[in-house]
Amino acid sequence: MPFIKLTKIERKRFLVLITCLLLAIGAWLLMALNNKYVYTAKTVLVYKNFPQKRAFHALQSDTVDLQVEGTGWQLLFARLRVKPQSIAISLDKLNNRNFILFSEQLFNVNRQLETSQKIISVRPDTLYFDFSERTVKRVPVKLVSNFEFVKQYGVSDDIEIIPKYVTLSGPEEEIKKIKEWPTDSLKLSNVQNTTVSRIAMMQNKMKNVSIFPTSAEVKVPVDEYTEKTIDLSLRIINNKEYYNVKLYPKKIKVTILVALSKYQQTNENFIDAVVDLDEWRDLKHNQLRVKITRFPDYCKLIDVVPDKIDFIIEK
Numbered sequence: 001m002p003f004i005k006l007t008k009i010e011r012k013r014f015l016v017l018i019t020c021l022l023l024a025i026g027a028w029l030l031m032a033l034n035n036k037y038v039y040t041a042k043t044v045l046v047y048k049n050f051p052q053k054r055a056f057h058a059l060q061s062d063t064v065d066l067q068v069e070g071t072g073w074q075l076l077f078a079r080l081r082v083k084p085q086s087i088a089i090s091l092d093k094l095n096n097r098n099f100i101l102f103s104e105q106l107f108n109v110n111r112q113l114e115t116s117q118k119i120i121s122v123r124p125d126t127l128y129f130d131f132s133e134r135t136v137k138r139v140p141v142k143l144v145s146n147f148e149f150v151k152q153y154g155v156s157d158d159i160e161i162i163p164k165y166v167t168l169s170g171p172e173e174e175i176k177k178i179k180e181w182p183t184d185s186l187k188l189s190n191v192q193n194t195t196v197s198r199i200a201m202m203q204n205k206m207k208n209v210s211i212f213p214t215s216a217e218v219k220v221p222v223d224e225y226t227e228k229t230i231d232l233s234l235r236i237i238n239n240k241e242y243y244n245v246k247l248y249p250k251k252i253k254v255t256i257l258v259a260l261s262k263y264q265q266t267n268e269n270f271i272d273a274v275v276d277l278d279e280w281r282d283l284k285h286n287q288l289r290v291k292i293t294r295f296p297d298y299c300k301l302i303d304v305v306p307d308k309i310d311f312i313i314e315k
Contacts, residue, residue, distance in 0.1 A: 044086040067121040150192040156223035156259035170209030223259035244314040257300040
């Protein structure tokens with residue numbers, strides 16, 4: 001296939017033509033992208049200035065369409081970045097009516113934009129809300145945790161949560177169902193020292209219920225554990241006829257794991273062991289099982305010797 005051969009002057013003219021064409025296209029694109037256009041961007045609503053004496057429930061989605069006026073450049077990159085990704089809407093008007101008009105808040109909404117974009121309208125323009133009487137209730141905080149300790153270490157005392165309670169505010173029919181409020185999961189690994197952590201409360205998925213505070217401080221006391229054996233006297237329960245009961249042996253040995261910081265103070269006064277005479281009377285057992293009825297939370301029971309007791313009853 002023969003090639004078209006151009007002279008040196010013709011090649012120059014062709015390059016000038018291509019350059020002019022590219023410059024013209026570039027100038028047209030520049031002018032087009034600098035023009036103003038209206039495009040649609042979705043965003044999420046964040047409510048503020050809640051009504052103090054009214055519990056509410058939104059009757060529509062919290063996602064709205066923004067009619068945004070911006071340059072072609074902004075339109076070109078609108079799907080890559082929408083700033084802000086959420087907009088704050090004031091609910092103070094709900095104190096005396098059951099709807100919110102975006103047209104009344106466009107000025108404040110536009111102040112939240114980080115660029116020269118301008119919101120000219122919102123679809124839908126009106127948000128409607130359902131109302132009920134608002135009530136307040138305090139419920140205990142429940143710690144959700146997953147601890148992994150270094151060998152021979154563990155929790156040595158009650159875990160301290162500050163605050164112990166959260167305050168819920170919302171419709172009475174919703175609030176009365178809530179008995180406690182869990183935290184996010186507190187995960188600790190290779191623990192061998194007392195730790196203090198800030199943990200958030202579980203995310204509130206009920207838009208008509210507010211929670212305060214939204215985080216808590218958790219102190220986990222940790223200590224090294226060691227074994228300790230305690231001689232413990234047995235106590236007889238359900239001796240309704242007041243028999244003279246002799247136990248063999250009268251004492252048992254209880255082996256526990258106890259924190260080093262509480263080793264000296266932990267003794268037989270902190271543990272109760274009983275045998276139940278109903279086992280002989282009702283179940284006809286010839287030995288009585290040892291039951292531990294009181295035991296420190298900061299200790300771990302390893303062994304009870306013996307765990308069954310011989311007995312003689314003198315009527």
